[in-house]
Amino acid sequence: MFDRDRWEEIFQTIAKNRLRTFLSGFTVALGIFIFVILFGLGNGLKNTFQEFFLDDATNIIRLYPGNTSKPYKGYKTGRNIQFTNEDVEAIEKAFPQYVDYLTVRIYRNGEVRYGTHSNSYSVRGTSPEHLFAENTIIMKGRYLNYSDIANAEKHAVIGRLVEKDLFEEEDAIGKYIRIRGSTFKVIGVFQDQAGDNEERNIYAPYSTVQLLDGGHEYVDQIIVAFKPTLSYGTVLMFAEELNKYMRERLIIHPDDNGGIYLRNVAKDYQQNQQFATVLQIIVSFVGLGTLIAGIIGISNIMVFVIKERTKELGIRKALGATPSSIIGMVLQESILITIVSGYLGLMAGVGVLSWVGDTLKPYFIRNPEIDLGTALGATIILIICGGIAGYIPARRAAKIKPIVALRDE
Amino acid sequence: MISLSNIYKSYQTGQSTLQVLKGIDLEIAQGEMVAIMGSSGSGKSTLLNILGILDEADQGKYVLDNTLIENLSERKAALYRNRFLGFIFQSFNLINYKTALENVAMPLYYQGLPRKERIEKANYYLEKVGLADWATHLPGELSGGQKQRVAIARALAADPKVLLADEPTGALDSATSYEVMELVRKINEEGKTILIVTHENDIAQMCKRLVHLKDGVIIEDKLVQSQSPKEYV
Ligand SMILES: Nc1ncnc2c1ncn2[C@@H]1O[C@H](COP(=O)(O)OP(=O)(O)OP(=O)(O)O)[C@@H](O)[C@H]1O
Ligand SMILES: [Mg+2]
Numbered sequence: 001m002f003d004r005d006r007w008e009e010i011f012q013t014i015a016k017n018r019l020r021t022f023l024s025g026f027t028v029a030l031g032i033f034i035f036v037i038l039f040g041l042g043n044g045l046k047n048t049f050q051e052f053f054l055d056d057a058t059n060i061i062r063l064y065p066g067n068t069s070k071p072y073k074g075y076k077t078g079r080n081i082q083f084t085n086e087d088v089e090a091i092e093k094a095f096p097q098y099v100d101y102l103t104v105r106i107y108r109n110g111e112v113r114y115g116t117h118s119n120s121y122s123v124r125g126t127s128p129e130h131l132f133a134e135n136t137i138i139m140k141g142r143y144l145n146y147s148d149i150a151n152a153e154k155h156a157v158i159g160r161l162v163e164k165d166l167f168e169e170e171d172a173i174g175k176y177i178r179i180r181g182s183t184f185k186v187i188g189v190f191q192d193q194a195g196d197n198e199e200r201n202i203y204a205p206y207s208t209v210q211l212l213d214g215g216h217e218y219v220d221q222i223i224v225a226f227k228p229t230l231s232y233g234t235v236l237m238f239a240e241e242l243n244k245y246m247r248e249r250l251i252i253h254p255d256d257n258g259g260i261y262l263r264n265v266a267k268d269y270q271q272n273q274q275f276a277t278v279l280q281i282i283v284s285f286v287g288l289g290t291l292i293a294g295i296i297g298i299s300n301i302m303v304f305v306i307k308e309r310t311k312e313l314g315i316r317k318a319l320g321a322t323p324s325s326i327i328g329m330v331l332q333e334s335i336l337i338t339i340v341s342g343y344l345g346l347m348a349g350v351g352v353l354s355w356v357g358d359t360l361k362p363y364f365i366r367n368p369e370i371d372l373g374t375a376l377g378a379t380i381i382l383i384i385c386g387g388i389a390g391y392i393p394a395r396r397a398a399k400i401k402p403i404v405a406l407r408d409e
Numbered sequence: 410m411i412s413l414s415n416i417y418k419s420y421q422t423g424q425s426t427l428q429v430l431k432g433i434d435l436e437i438a439q440g441e442m443v444a445i446m447g448s449s450g451s452g453k454s455t456l457l458n459i460l461g462i463l464d465e466a467d468q469g470k471y472v473l474d475n476t477l478i479e480n481l482s483e484r485k486a487a488l489y490r491n492r493f494l495g496f497i498f499q500s501f502n503l504i505n506y507k508t509a510l511e512n513v514a515m516p517l518y519y520q521g522l523p524r525k526e527r528i529e530k531a532n533y534y535l536e537k538v539g540l541a542d543w544a545t546h547l548p549g550e551l552s553g554g555q556k557q558r559v560a561i562a563r564a565l566a567a568d569p570k571v572l573l574a575d576e577p578t579g580a581l582d583s584a585t586s587y588e589v590m591e592l593v594r595k596i597n598e599e600g601k602t603i604l605i606v607t608h609e610n611d612i613a614q615m616c617k618r619l620v621h622l623k624d625g626v627i628i629e630d631k632l633v634q635s636q637s638p639k640e641y642v
Contacts, residue, residue, distance in 0.1 A: 005518065005524060008524075009518070012506075012507075012511075013506070016506035016507075017506060311502075312504055315502045315503075315504060315515075316504075316515070316519075317487060317490075318461075318463060318490060318496050318502070319490070319491065319496075319515050319516040319519055319563070319567075320487050320488065320490050320491020320492075320516055320519035320520065320567070321487060321519050322483065322484045322487040322488070322519075323483045323484065323487070324484070325519070398483075399483070401463065401464060402463045402490075403458050403463045403464050406463075406498070406502060
């Protein structure tokens with residue numbers, strides 16, 4: 001294997017038989033290249049997908065009020081249901097064993113102004129716990145706290161893009177902005193993984209929003225975070241009980257499709273995880289398929305290479321080459337070519353992936369990448385298979401009687 | 410040097426069996442130069458291939474330089490070919506991507522000689538066949554006669570006991586043939602045992618002994634008054 005003469009012989013055959021070298025090298029390089037690209041794009045698809053769902057916390061049940069569609073206990077159909085602060089407290093008291101935390105949302109869209117800049121943003125009245133439900137990341141300053149809620153402070157936490165729009169290069173912290181005609185102090189700037197839309201929101205204490213609206217106690221959405229340790233079955237049961245509890249409390253028919261809506265993020269998440277698994281399987285299959293195509297390609301080329309060399313091998317045998325030296329020479333050559341071209345294909349694939357980067361984001365492919373282990377594993381498999389593919393015809397060629405090989409034209 | 414007794418060889422083609430050699434007995438001593446003649450299909454090449462351990466006899470005994478050639482593994486056969494035998498083919502059988510020098514050095518590579526020694530020896534034999542200036546040329550750049558001389562240098566390089574040539578002049582015009590034969594005779598005069606298969610009478614007349622094959626048996630085995638190729642030119 002480390003015989004210098006053998007290597008010289010191999011380098012010479014490689015250098016003098018360019019087409020052959022190119023053909024086998026190209027097949028391997030292309031196989032690995034396509035494998036890396038497809039696998040990377042598949043991973044990109046998965047990344048996009050996971051980002052959609054891993055953005056928010058997944059131990060969440062959302063409750064929305066609506067209009068009833070059934071008469072019940074003396075109430076007419078079409079009644080407008082509204083949630084209040086009391087409902088939130090009641091849920092907390094009723095399900096202490098399940099509830100991790102609770103938070104609310106009040107939606108208000110409106111004109112927001114700073115100096116000469118103004119724009120329309122969605123303002124969410126909420127509580128400190130909302131930070132966890134939304135996976136909000138504070139870039140600077142702070143998020144809402146309990147004293148903000150208790151004192152109905154006119155404090156605002158603004159999205160990164162709100163700061164960019166209104167403040168340009170200026171630092172927003174401590175500055176005053178006008179929201180729907182009232183002056184708020186900016187206490188924090190946040191980021192959100194979900195991207196641009198989420199970063200054009202403004203969070204304010206729900207109590208402040210209620211106060212400015214004239215002192216009501218309504219909320220537009222209740223977010224119930226259950227304890228993350230609960231089993232999936234328990235979560236489904238809890239969601240069921242919560243639904244029943246709220247319908248009793250707000251006097252809504254148990255079978256009414258309207259009145260109250262409940263969205264169990266955990267359930268969505270479960271389904272999405274299954275979808276992600278399916279996606280992973282598809283990606284793996286595509287990768288495997290490419291690899292098999294590559295192996296078949298290199299096998300064919302090895303058969304062709306040996307066929308082409310039959311006469312040469314016959315001459316070598318007549319001159320005293322042993323069968324093992326013939327096999328060794330052919331194999332060492334093919335392994336050298338596969339290693340070098342496999343490496344080139346790998347590098348090219350990884351290069352293209354990193355060059356593509358996030359430019360395919362509009363096509364739901366984000367950060368296409370392949371982990372080094374998978375890529376190297378695929379390359380090694382192809383090298384080994386190339387070796388086996390070379391070994392079989394090489395052994396056959398080594399076994400042919402020299403006169404038969406010499407007769408080959 | 411060579412002793413064949415009762416050699417049989419047949420080829421299986423489809424259903425039928427073609428009996429090619431039907432009991433060959435032949436003794437060849439060190440330093441002989443033997444021409445094997447016979448009409449096409451008489452089994453000359455078959456006999457030479459058996460002598461060259463490129464093929465095996467079905468039956469009979471073959472002793473080469475006091476070594477019984479029998480049931481050899483491929484490895485052993487390769488070793489014996491490398492040590493004992495030098496081949497010269499009608500179609501030269503040079504490796505076309507290797508230079509004349511590299512072709513001549515090939516058997517030395519399989520003898521495991523170090524590179525420097527290989528080059529030295531190969532150069533020596535190329536010079537011996539008068540092609541020192543063509544060492545770096547590829548076979549494609551050489552004439553037929555030159556190619557055959559490279560092949561002769563290659564056959565000599567490993568310093569074998571016996572040179573086996575199957576129609577070495579078959580692809581050459583007569584003037585070139587005589588040049589090649591002149592070279593072969595010179596090598597024989599230095600003591601090498603040589604067997605030449607040919608169907609050309611003039612070539613056979615340049616050897617020292619003539620074995621005539623017909624239908625798989627030797628019908629004639631005689632010494633000839635060896636003529637120098639120069640007398641033909
Ligand atoms: N591998 C083989 N398979 C089947 N038949 C063969 C094989 N090799 C040779 N023969 C047959 O054996 C016979 C002898 O062949 P051989 O090559 O020894 O003849 P030859 O005397 O060298 O003839 P030529 O002067 O044409 O070269 C021929 O009839 C040939 O067709
Ligand atoms: Mg013949």
